Amino acid sequence: MQSRKSKQRELVLKVLTGTRSHPDAEWLYEQARKEMPGISLGTVYRNLRLLKARGEIQEILSGTSGSRYDATVDNHYHLRCLSCGSVHDIDVPVREDINAEVEHATGFSISHHHLEFHGLCPSCRPGTPLSQSINLQG
Amino acid sequence: MQSRKSKQRELVLKVLTGTRSHPDAEWLYEQARKEMPGISLGTVYRNLRLLKARGEIQEILSGTSGSRYDATVDNHYHLRCLSCGSVHDIDVPVREDINAEVEHATGFSISHHHLEFHGLCPSCRPGTPLSQSINLQG
């Protein structure tokens, strides 16, 4: 937990906070480079891990390709387009009550839950093949 | 979709169906080898991918380490222990209604959702460190 301040860490967080998309490490690296050309990809990864451990950002797992990251702090749900791969935040009430329900049913002590919806975004409805566009801006 | 039968594929599915744990590819490979020593890890991966594409099995993503797999076909939720990493199925009613809710709220057409709970399993309560046991049997 003892971590010092660093320009690089602040920049990574700033870049991530500054977008509504849910970018991967590579994209964050490219953006960060624009402002600090010397920053390294390793440092981006190191800081993403640290920020996640601190609870300041969230990691969104993905089977293929790399993880996406999200700087939104409050609990919320995600929506992923099966065609273009974009990830969006959803403005739907979080069901905190189900944690207690699961605690009683299982004997675990639940700290949180992740809910992700999969479907097709409006632009992909017609049946756009996956390869056509990987849209990070959502 | 044109896929032929193969002893290897049947075996991988049999092994996965035969356990209530949610093993990774390596574990499935080791088990499969007991019955068919010549099977290769690449084949296990190939078949896991094919079976998943067919909808016969499910992939459980995990940030660190490899994916876990689940042969349970009907929709259900997962519970992961933050300490030992074990994954369990939960017997809690699936909320199909929230798909429609999200469709209306977002304009996406939702096909399904994934819900995963994180917490500590009864055996890990005291505060067992992560490294002590990676329990695949749950």
Next chain:
DNA sequence: GTACATGCAAATGATTTGCGTTCTT
């Protein structure tokens, strides 16, 4: 001054893939 953070490059580890061969239909 201490020890955390960085840049760089090499290493890791899960998963995929190319290729020649074997099996299913």
Next chain:
DNA sequence: AAGAACGCAAATCATTTGCATGTAC
């Protein structure tokens, strides 16, 4: 016979890490 699927090993790709140096406190 055609082309799936296999075994094997090399390749890929995201992410991690060792090391020497820089920097925050």
